[in-house]
Amino acid sequence: MKLVRIDKPxxxxxxxxxxxxxxxxxxxxxxxxxxxxxxxxxxxxIRAGTYSWMPPLPATPGTELxxxxxxxxAGVTARKAGDRVYTTARERPHRGGHYAQYVxxxxxxxxxxxxxxxxxxxxxxxxxxxxxxxxxxxLSPRRGQSILIYAAAGGMGNALIDFAKVFGLTxxxxxxSDDKAGFARELGADHVVNRKTEKVGERVGAITQGRGxxxxxxxxxxxxxxxxIAMLAPCGTLLIYGAxxxxxxxxxxxxxxxxxxxxxxxFSIHTWDHLVEERRAGMRALIDMLAAGKLHPRIHxxxxxxxxxxxxxxxxxxxxxxxLLLMP
Numbered sequence: 060m061k062l063v064r065i066d067k068p069x070x071x072x073x074x075x076x077x078x079x080x081x082x083x084x085x086x087x088x089x090x091x092x093x094x095x096x097x098x099x100x101x102x103x104x105i106r107a108g109t110y111s112w113m114p115p116l117p118a119t120p121g122t123e124l125x126x127x128x129x130x131x132x133a134g135v136t137a138r139k140a141g142d143r144v145y146t147t148a149r150e151r152p153h154r155g156g157h158y159a160q161y162v163x164x165x166x167x168x169x170x171x172x173x174x175x176x177x178x179x180x181x182x183x184x185x186x187x188x189x190x191x192x193x194x195x196x197x198l199s200p201r202r203g204q205s206i207l208i209y210a211a212a213g214g215m216g217n218a219l220i221d222f223a224k225v226f227g228l229t230x231x232x233x234x235x236s237d238d239k240a241g242f243a244r245e246l247g248a249d250h251v252v253n254r255k256t257e258k259v260g261e262r263v264g265a266i267t268q269g270r271g272x273x274x275x276x277x278x279x280x281x282x283x284x285x286x287x288i289a290m291l292a293p294c295g296t297l298l299i300y301g302a303x304x305x306x307x308x309x310x311x312x313x314x315x316x317x318x319x320x321x322x323x324x325x326f327s328i329h330t331w332d333h334l335v336e337e338r339r340a341g342m343r344a345l346i347d348m349l350a351a352g353k354l355h356p357r358i359h360x361x362x363x364x365x366x367x368x369x370x371x372x373x374x375x376x377x378x379x380x381x382x383l384l385l386m387p
Contacts, residue, residue, distance in 0.1 A: 060078070060079060060080070060081045060159065060160040060161050061076055061077070061078065061159070061160050061364050061365060061387065062076075062077050062078075062079050062119060062158065062159040062160070063075070063076060063077075063119055063120060063121070063158035063159070063364065063367045064077055064117050064118070064119050065105075065106055065116065065117060065118055065119075065120070066116060066117045067108075067116065068106065068107055068108020068109075068116075069106070069107070069108070070107075071106065071367075071368045071369075071371040071372050071375070072368055073106065074106060074120070074158075074367050074368055074371070076364075076365050076367070081160075081161045082161060082162075082163040083132075083163065084130055084131060084132035084135075084163045085132050085133075085163065086132050086133040086134050086135075087132055087133075087134055087135060087165055087166060087167075088131075088132040088135070088163050088164060088165055088166060089128045089129075089130070089131050089132065089135060089138050089144075089163070089164065089165075089166045089169060090128070090129045090130045090131075090132075090161060090162070090163050091124065091126045091127065091128055091129065091144060091146060091161065091162050091163075091164065091169070092126050092127050092128075092129045092160070092161055092387075093124050093125075093126040093157070093159065093160055093161065093162065093387040094125055094126040094127065094178040094386075094387070095124070095125045095126070095178040095179050095181070095182035095361075095384050095385075095386060096121055096123070096124045096125075096157055096158060096182060096364065096384060096385040096386070096387065097121075097122060097123040097124070097157075097182040097183060097184075097185055097186075097382065097383075097384060097385075098121075098367075098370045098371070098374060098382075098383040098384065098385055099122055099123075099185055099186065099214060099374075100301075100374065101122050101154060101155075101185075102120040102121055102122060102155070102158075102371070103120075103371050103374060103375055105118060105120045105154060105155050106120050106371060110154065112153075112154050112329065113154075114153035114154055114155045114156070115153070118153075118155050118156075119155055119156050119157070119158050119159060120155050120157075120158050120367075121148070121155055121156055121157030121158040121159070121385075122147060122148045122149070122154065122155070122157065122185045123145065123146070123147045123148070123157060123182055123184060123185045124145070124146055124147075124157040124159075124162055124182065125143075125144070125145045125146075125172065125178040125179075125181035125182045126143075126144065126162075126178065127141060127142065127143055127144070128140050128141060128142040128144055128169075129161065131166070132163075132166075135166045137166055137167075138166045138169060138171075142169075142171055143171065143172040143173075143174070143176075143178075144169040144170060144171055144172060145169065145170045145172055145181040145182075145184060145342075145346070146162065146164050146168050146169045146170070147168070147184070147185060147188070147342075149185070149188070149328070149331075149332075149338065150164075150165070150167070150168035150169075150338075150339075151164065151165070151168055158364065158367055158385065159364075159387075160364065160387040170339075170342055170343065170346055171346075172346065173346070173350045175350050176346060176349045176350050179356075179358050179361070179384060180349055180354075180356045181346070181349070182382070182384055183214060183217075183218070183356035183358075183382040184342070184345055184346070184349075186214045186215045186217065186218040186356075186382065187218045187221070187222075187345050187354060187356070188328065188338075188341065188342060188345060189215065189218065189300065189328050190215070190218035190219050190221070190222045191222070191341050191344070191345055192326075192328065192330075192331060192341060193219070193222075193276065193298060193300065193326055194222045194223075194225075194226060195341070197298060197324055197326050198274060198296065198298060198324075200223075200226045200228055200273075200274060202226065202227035202228070203227060203228075203229070204228050204229070204273040204274060205228065205229045205230075205231060205266075205267060205272045205273050205274070205292075206223050206228045206229070206230055206231065206272065206273065206274040206275070206276065207231045207233065207263065207272045207274070207275040207276070207287075207290065208220060208223065208230060208231070208232050208233065208248070208276050209233045209275075209276065209277050209278060209279060210233070210234070210278055211230075211232025211233055211234050211239070211243040211246070211248055211251070212232070212234045212239035212240075212242045212243045212246070212380050212381075213379060213380070213381070214356075214379070214381055214382040214383070215278065216232065216243065216246070217246055217355075217356060217357050217381050217382065218354075218356070219276055220232065220243070220246045220247050220248055221246070221247070221353075221354050221355055221356075222354075223247075224247045225348075225353060225354075228274075229249050229250075230247060230248045230249050230250070231248070231249065231250045231251070231252065231262075231263060231266060231272060232244075232246075232248035232250070232251045232252070233251075233252050233254050233259055234251060234252070234253060234254070235253070235254055235255050235377065236253065236255065237253060238380070239253075239380060240253050242357075242380045242381070245357075246355075246357065250262075250266050259286075259290070260286060260289065260290055263290045264290075267292065270292050270293075271290055271291050271292035271293070271295060271319075272290055272291060272292060272295060273291075273292050273295050273296070274295065274296050274297075274298065275287050275290065275291065275295070275296070275297045275298065276298050276300065277297065277298070277299050277300070277301075278299075278300055278301035279299075279301065280299045280301065284297065284299070284323070288321060288323070291319065291321050292319075293319045293320060293321075294319070294320045294321070294322075295319070295321055295322070296321070296322045296323075296324060297321070297322070297323045297324070298323075298324045298326050299323070299324070299325050299326065300326040300327070300328075356381065356382055357380070357381030357382065358381060358382050358383075358384060359379045359380050359381045359382060359383050360373075360379075360383055360384070361384045361385075361386045362383070362384070362385055362386065363385070363386055364385045364386065364387050366385070367385060370383055370385060
């Protein structure tokens with residue numbers, strides 16, 4: 060079978076495509092034949108060696124995979140050959156491991172997929188898992204509130220906009236090009252700001268008639284935080300779920316913070332690393348929402364597993380609208 064491996068961190072070119080034997084499931088495990096593999100920023104961080112939860116090297120990137128159970132190991136009764144399943148590295152001791160044609164994983168790390176949920180849609184669930192916990196645990200949004208979502212045309216933006224619309228929020232999406240602006244509108248954004256040609260603060264002021272936005276969801280942090288706080292409405296919340304811009308800088312925002320009763324929350328999906336039942340209940344709820352047609356993952360492209368290098372180049376180059384998949 061084909062498997063992607065890195066022996067040492069670096070640019071996309073460090074990924075190797077290897078031919079290795081198909082693994083045998085151990086007791087308690089199932090062997091899954093992959094049909095769709097999600098590509099996300101954690102995969103790129105693992106490959107680059109900068110992820111805070113790095114697996115031991117040599118390593119295989121890949122947070123998530125959807126496919127069919129090929130075989131079960133001794134003692135497995137909850138799954139059987141032919142089951143359609145989703146699996147995620149968030150159910151395993153180490154991140155990564157899913158850029159492969161076949162994966163052996165603990166049966167308890169899999170989730171059964173209804174026939175109405177496509178493998179492609181399921182392979183976008185890692186983004187939706189983050190969005191689910193942001194909206195259900197980290198925020199308390201009220202119907203009719205406004206929300207500003209950065210990187211609104213990416214895979215996470217897709218998931219966040221879907222949830223914002225489920226909660227009845229008015230969405231302001233921030234993107235970096237006209238093409239992405241059009242895509243964000245297709246996803247359901249009520250207003251879109253092109254940060255390359257417009258001043259985000261001025262547009263937010265105009266859209267909200269000077270009141271400010273109730274919620275901001277930001278994957279960048281760093282020097283943008285003070286400007287974001289200045290855009291918040293009274294009692295507004297800034298939620299930071301990444302640190303692509305470096306350490307969050309808040310000193311300049313202290314006057315506005317004190318004056319307007321604002322809140323800043325640092326979110327991490329790793330909060331649920333040890334909250335096993337809560338994490339799995341959330342994933343089952345997501346699959347039910349997919350089956351009910353409440354969530355709408357958009358697939359940018361499906362590349363062969365052997366094009367993993369190109370997939371990382373596309374993602375890091377900002378070319379991807381929605382979710383990028385690898386197909387075994």
